[in-house]
Amino acid sequence: MKFIKTLNSTKFTDSISVKGCGECQTSCQSACKTSCTVGNQKCEN
Amino acid sequence: MIHLFNIDEMYFVTDINSGLVHVVDEIIYDLLIDEKFKDENKFSKLYSKYGKETVEEAISELNYLIEKEMLYTKETNIENKIKPAIKAMCLNMTHDCNLSCEYCFASQGTYNGEKGFLSFETGKKAFDFLVKSSGNRRNLEVDFFGGEPLMNFETIKELVEYGRKIEKEHNKHFRFTITTNGLLLDHEKINYINENMDNVVLSIDGRKETNDRMRKTQNLKGSYDVIINNFKNFVNKRGDKDYFARGTYTSYNLDFSEDVKHLRELGFDKISVEPVVASPNEKYAIKEEHVEILKKEYENLAKYYIECSNNDKKFQFFHFNIELDGGPCIYKRTIGCGAGTEYVAVTPNGDLYPCHQFVGQDEFVVGNVHEGITNDQMISKFKNVSVNEKAVCKECWAKYYCSGGCHANAYNFNKSFHIPYSVGCELEKKRIELSIYIKARS
Numbered sequence: 001m002k003f004i005k006t007l008n009s010t011k012f013t014d015s016i017s018v019k020g021c022g023e024c025q026t027s028c029q030s031a032c033k034t035s036c037t038v039g040n041q042k043c044e045n
Numbered sequence: 046m047i048h049l050f051n052i053d054e055m056y057f058v059t060d061i062n063s064g065l066v067h068v069v070d071e072i073i074y075d076l077l078i079d080e081k082f083k084d085e086n087k088f089s090k091l092y093s094k095y096g097k098e099t100v101e102e103a104i105s106e107l108n109y110l111i112e113k114e115m116l117y118t119k120e121t122n123i124e125n126k127i128k129p130a131i132k133a134m135c136l137n138m139t140h141d142c143n144l145s146c147e148y149c150f151a152s153q154g155t156y157n158g159e160k161g162f163l164s165f166e167t168g169k170k171a172f173d174f175l176v177k178s179s180g181n182r183r184n185l186e187v188d189f190f191g192g193e194p195l196m197n198f199e200t201i202k203e204l205v206e207y208g209r210k211i212e213k214e215h216n217k218h219f220r221f222t223i224t225t226n227g228l229l230l231d232h233e234k235i236n237y238i239n240e241n242m243d244n245v246v247l248s249i250d251g252r253k254e255t256n257d258r259m260r261k262t263q264n265l266k267g268s269y270d271v272i273i274n275n276f277k278n279f280v281n282k283r284g285d286k287d288y289f290a291r292g293t294y295t296s297y298n299l300d301f302s303e304d305v306k307h308l309r310e311l312g313f314d315k316i317s318v319e320p321v322v323a324s325p326n327e328k329y330a331i332k333e334e335h336v337e338i339l340k341k342e343y344e345n346l347a348k349y350y351i352e353c354s355n356n357d358k359k360f361q362f363f364h365f366n367i368e369l370d371g372g373p374c375i376y377k378r379t380i381g382c383g384a385g386t387e388y389v390a391v392t393p394n395g396d397l398y399p400c401h402q403f404v405g406q407d408e409f410v411v412g413n414v415h416e417g418i419t420n421d422q423m424i425s426k427f428k429n430v431s432v433n434e435k436a437v438c439k440e441c442w443a444k445y446y447c448s449g450g451c452h453a454n455a456y457n458f459n460k461s462f463h464i465p466y467s468v469g470c471e472l473e474k475k476r477i478e479l480s481i482y483i484k485a486r487s
Contacts, residue, residue, distance in 0.1 A: 001106055001109075002070075002102065002103075002106065003069060003070040003072055003073050003102075003103050003106055004067050004068070004069050004070075004073055004106050004107075004110065005067065005068045005069075006065055006066070006067050006068075006115065007065075007066040007067070007068060007369055007481070007484060007485060008064065008065055008066055008369035008370045009370055010064075010370050010371075011063040011064055011065060011114075011115075011118075012062070012063055012064040012121075012374070012375040012378070012445065013062075013063065013121050013375065016121075016374070016375065019126070019374030019375070019376060020125075020126030020127050020374055020376040020377075021127075022127040022128070022130065022132070022182055022377075022387065023182060023183060023184050024373055024374075024377055025133075025184075025186065025220075026132075026133035026186055026382065026383050026387060026388045028135070028382055028384070028388065028400065028401075033224065033246070033291075033401065037363075037364060037446075037447060037473070038373055038377060038378055038381065038382070038446070038447065038448035039367055039368065039372060039373070039378070039445065039446030039447065039448070039477065040363070040364070040366035040367050040368060040372070040480070041368065041372065041373050041377075042368055042371055042372065042373075043368075043371055043372060043373055043374055043377075044184065045374070
């Protein structure tokens with residue numbers, strides 16, 4: 001690609017069959033307590 | 046659906062349904078505006094700026110991405126796979142506080158009720174409820190909260206010991222966190238917390254004048270001079286373990302990047318400063334009229350953040366963290382924070398609420414630690430609030446980053462879980478754009 005650089009290597013829909021375990025951190029427990037910020041959390045699976 | 050934005054002559058396209066983020070040349074950005082690349086009458090107007098051959102080459106790259114489902118990806122029908130199971134808990138160790146912060150959503154720790162301390166017996170019941178209701182989830186989270194939890198420190202120690210005992214019996218893993226104002230943070234407590242808490246939230250708003258305007262002692266004096274030394278001592282002994290120096294900004298410090306700088310210059314390297322949640326009637330509330338000023342302020346902060354990253358003063362700003370690979374799965378991104386479905390708050394008398402923000406509002410009591418969940422009707426309201434069930438969110442490019450925002454904010458401002466808090470949305474979208482920009486620069 002000459003004009004486009006893609007920052008990530010995986011799509012949301014990749015490995016979708018093995019996702020959804022629910023083991024990830026609850027967002028409010030991290031630092032915020034007043035806002036929901038899910039996108040900055042890590043997958044535990 | 047895609048989202049286009051540019052910052053400092055860098056151009057970005059996010060593909061909402063795949064989650065892919067593309068850094069593009071200006072020509073691609075121009076071709077995507079108004080979908081010019083689809084119509085020769087439109088894209089031929091770019092020949093004079095870029096040349097015909099270059100425009101055609103750029104269009105072929107766009108078509109390649111579309112063919113590979115990396116751009117304009119169609120929405121996948123996501124049926125939630127995450128079964129509801131309560132596995133995280135905000136444990137209000139006290140409904141009392143040794144500070145009297147003007148903006149406190151918990152009404153100076155009492156949540157508009159009576160003062161009280163959580164007993165070991167009630168805490169045990171809460172832990173037992175958590176283990177029982179968590180089903181096959183292994184990781185359980187307990188945040189010792191308040192009021193000020195360190196006013197009930199001995200009970201915290203007893204509960205941690207109890208948690209360590211029952212986690213073995215039930216093949217669970219407790220993650221303990223604590224949120225403290227720092228007044229009682231002496232050496233004994235620092236050592237204990239560093240040994241036992243996975244994450245610690247240290248409440249401080251930044252500069253002395255910012256902090257002391259809101260975070261006052263019972264005698265209405267500023268708290269900065271006491272807490273700053275306690276927090277520095279704490280962080281010096283924290284090692285690599287997680288913590289956040291966590292502040293709140295209000296309409297009084299719209300230049301909050303100066304507060305972040307102050308904290309960084311004092312040595313804190315994990316910082317979160319967030320907008321106050323308050324009724325629009327309060328003088329200190331963040332309102333629509335502040336949004337554009339605050340967006341500029343986040344840009345100022347991003348510049349400082351990048352400068353620090355380039356000169357060995359690197360730090361984490363909670364809202365500039367973003368996981369483009371290895372982040373939460375699409376299911377988690379769709380269902381959101383989990384209030385009432387995987388997360389509850391517990392009061393000293395054992396009542397359960399969908400989250401800490403609703404504590405003290407009787408209509409939101411969903412059960413108690415003795416009987417478990419008894420108000421299924423209220424819980425069901427929290428099960429049907431995924432991003433694709435909210436009209437505003439469904440059409441929003443940021444939906445899989447914020448996952449629909451805070452239910453309490455939505456309810457407080459709009460009396461509906463289905464209409465998000467618009468000021469919060471605007472600020473969150475700005476933070477996401479800047480996070481992506483920072484990621485692209487790193």
